[in-house]
Amino acid sequence: MQGHIFKLLFFLGMMWHGAVTAQISAQLSMLVNSCVVCHGTNGSSVGPATPTIAGMRRFLFVTAMQDMKSGKRPSTVMGIIAQAYSNNEIELMADFFSTQKIVRYPQKFDAKKAQKGKVLYEQYCKGCHNINGRTQSLSNVIAGQWIPYLRIRLSEFRYQGASSPVMADILEYFIQNNSEDSLEELIHFYGSHQ
Amino acid sequence: MSHLTRRQFLSLAAIVGSFGYYVIKQETRKKVVIIGGGASGVIAAKYIRKSNSSIDVTLIEQNKHYYTCFMSNEVLSGMRTMQSIKYNYEHVSREYGINMLYNTAIAIDPIAKTVRLQNGDSIAYDRLIVSPGIDFKWKSLKPYDTNIIPHAWKAGTQTVILRQQLEAMKNGETAIITVPPKPFRCPTAPYERASQIAYYFKHHKPKSKVLILDANATFSKQALFFEAWQKLYGYGTDKSIIEWHNVGTVQAVNIEKKRVTMGDFEDEYTGAVLNIIPPQTAGKIAIESGLTDNSGWCPIHPKTFESRLHKEIHVIGDACMAHPMPKSAHSANSQAKICAEAVISALQEKEMAKPSYNNTCYSIAGKEFAMSVTTIYHVNNEKIQVYKNATGQSPLNASVEYRKSEVAYAYSWYNNITQDMFNSTP
Numbered sequence: 001m002q003g004h005i006f007k008l009l010f011f012l013g014m015m016w017h018g019a020v021t022a023q024i025s026a027q028l029s030m031l032v033n034s035c036v037v038c039h040g041t042n043g044s045s046v047g048p049a050t051p052t053i054a055g056m057r058r059f060l061f062v063t064a065m066q067d068m069k070s071g072k073r074p075s076t077v078m079g080i081i082a083q084a085y086s087n088n089e090i091e092l093m094a095d096f097f098s099t100q101k102i103v104r105y106p107q108k109f110d111a112k113k114a115q116k117g118k119v120l121y122e123q124y125c126k127g128c129h130n131i132n133g134r135t136q137s138l139s140n141v142i143a144g145q146w147i148p149y150l151r152i153r154l155s156e157f158r159y160q161g162a163s164s165p166v167m168a169d170i171l172e173y174f175i176q177n178n179s180e181d182s183l184e185e186l187i188h189f190y191g192s193h194q
Numbered sequence: 195m196s197h198l199t200r201r202q203f204l205s206l207a208a209i210v211g212s213f214g215y216y217v218i219k220q221e222t223r224k225k226v227v228i229i230g231g232g233a234s235g236v237i238a239a240k241y242i243r244k245s246n247s248s249i250d251v252t253l254i255e256q257n258k259h260y261y262t263c264f265m266s267n268e269v270l271s272g273m274r275t276m277q278s279i280k281y282n283y284e285h286v287s288r289e290y291g292i293n294m295l296y297n298t299a300i301a302i303d304p305i306a307k308t309v310r311l312q313n314g315d316s317i318a319y320d321r322l323i324v325s326p327g328i329d330f331k332w333k334s335l336k337p338y339d340t341n342i343i344p345h346a347w348k349a350g351t352q353t354v355i356l357r358q359q360l361e362a363m364k365n366g367e368t369a370i371i372t373v374p375p376k377p378f379r380c381p382t383a384p385y386e387r388a389s390q391i392a393y394y395f396k397h398h399k400p401k402s403k404v405l406i407l408d409a410n411a412t413f414s415k416q417a418l419f420f421e422a423w424q425k426l427y428g429y430g431t432d433k434s435i436i437e438w439h440n441v442g443t444v445q446a447v448n449i450e451k452k453r454v455t456m457g458d459f460e461d462e463y464t465g466a467v468l469n470i471i472p473p474q475t476a477g478k479i480a481i482e483s484g485l486t487d488n489s490g491w492c493p494i495h496p497k498t499f500e501s502r503l504h505k506e507i508h509v510i511g512d513a514c515m516a517h518p519m520p521k522s523a524h525s526a527n528s529q530a531k532i533c534a535e536a537v538i539s540a541l542q543e544k545e546m547a548k549p550s551y552n553n554t555c556y557s558i559a560g561k562e563f564a565m566s567v568t569t570i571y572h573v574n575n576e577k578i579q580v581y582k583n584a585t586g587q588s589p590l591n592a593s594v595e596y597r598k599s600e601v602a603y604a605y606s607w608y609n610n611i612t613q614d615m616f617n618s619t620p
Contacts, residue, residue: 049602084570084584
């Protein structure tokens with residue numbers, strides 16, 4: 001009998017918990033619904049340039065928002081938008097988007113470039129930005145990211161590198177050993193994953 | 195019972211519980227009716243169903259196809275086809291279980307809580323959302339044939355007419371755009387339109403000009419547009435493809451001579467193409483239902499978008515007075531999501547989540563030249579206000595790469611917001 005009472009109490013508790021979660025989720029929806037206008041349903045953008053933010057590393061999502069808020073990371077509109085959100089709200093958004101599955105949409109790419117890019121990928125990028133899954137806790141999945149965005153972001157790393165000195169150094173090293181064309185080949189390789 | 199594990203018991207309880215809940219809800223399902231399936235109406239329908247599938251949502255829309263006003267200026271320059279801005283409601287209504295009613299709402303009875311349709315049917319609601327967009331204030335102008343003098347301020351046939359007229363122009367002829375007094379739908383669109391037409395002239399009719407005759411002394415993104423026009427279309431020189439003059443409102447239209455009379459001084463201007471953007475009000479149904487005040491727009495409570503004039507009726511999108519939010523597709527999208535949450539909360543008698551208001555607006559001035567304005571708002575003292583310093587425009591004299599990246603972001607904004615609305619592509 002005692003067992004049944006326990007179960008009943010537990011069940012009621014679960015219902016109460018459900019009601020509370022629903023309230024939190026209304027607030028969370030309100031927040032993330034603002035993001036999806038530009039970043040796509042659940043953070044998977046239909047492109048051509050606004051990046052997919054679904055499946056971002058939680059830590060990197062928070063860093064991206066905070067760095068755009070402080071101006072450390074260059075942006076067009078995001079530096080302005082980020083001003084409106086508290087640390088707590090940014091954490092909530094990060095919780096949501098980091099747990100969303102990435103949906104990849106087809107995009108045009110140059111197959112020859114992508115093929116050449118594969119060799120460079122194996123040599124320079126695979127360690128952190130593996131296309132078959134995550135190997136590094138501090139790196140985002142970039143396979144299938146929008147090509148125009150990859151181009152913009154890499155250019156930011158190279159010329160306005162404050163937000164990631166590591167990437168700035170790596171790219172400098174990459175260009176010294178290769179060429180501008182090979183960077184484009186890498187971009188096509190990543191973009192070719194759909 | 196004793197053979198069940200705790201997990202099994204909980205699953206069973208949840209199934210039985212939700213079944214009972216379902217049966218009860220079937221009988222007391224709350225009904226939301228939405229008038230108008232534009233940038234706000236269809237989003238409100240989708241987001242109510244997305245958050246709460248026990249609410250019955252009916253969307254009344256006149257047309258089976260929807261042409262977005264946003265990006266329709268690119269049709270005028272030939273950069274885009276009509277097909278690329280054409281959508282339908284099939285996917286979104288199927289995926290979210292929205293009842294589509296392709297009909298025209300002609301009257302609202304706020305006491306009986308019903309909407310009357312053109313076919314004579316009457317639809318009952320618990321909450322009504324009115325999102326009719328804009329209508330034109332013809333009162334101030336003698337009516338004329340808009341097939342000859344198009345406004346092209348609602349996308350569709352009107353856009354096609356204006357494009358055809360521009361194509362039929364001879365090199366050296368002038369196109370005139372008249373801009374009505376604020377507020378009107380999409381505050382930067384007349385200037386983007388002038389830019390897009392100038393782009394077309396530059397490549398196809400280099401001796402032609404666009405003349406903007408404006409009722410307003412200043413306009414949104416003005417400095418950015420001047421910069422774009424200087425860089426792209428020779429603005430400020432005697433060879434400029436664009437001219438802008440603040441000359442007051444349209445006084446008279448001569449349809450045979452393609453002539454407009456402007457302002458207090460009654461200056462006359464003649465062009466091969468006249469694109470008169472008429473003064474605007476909230477959509478007809480809002481006016482006829484007593485949802486508008488003297489201004490012609492609908493006063494609302496900013497946190498819920500419930501009308502200040504009729505209870506249990508909400509107004510969103512271009513028709514509502516949400517100043518300082520501009521009348522834009524992005525504002526409409528944001529308002530619809532807030533309104534959806536307000537309606538759900540009201541029907542469930544629960545506290546509403548803190549609303550989040552935002553707007554981003556891109557203007558494409560040339561093939562690789564766009565600029566943006568973005569703002570986040572909040573409610574303070576029952577008023578919508580800009581949130582601290584969360585507002586700004588593209589910088590002046592930005593690099594070529596920056597302006598080009600904003601074109602890519604503008605297209606991304608368009609693709610994602612239309613995906614949000616229709617769950618499909620054109």
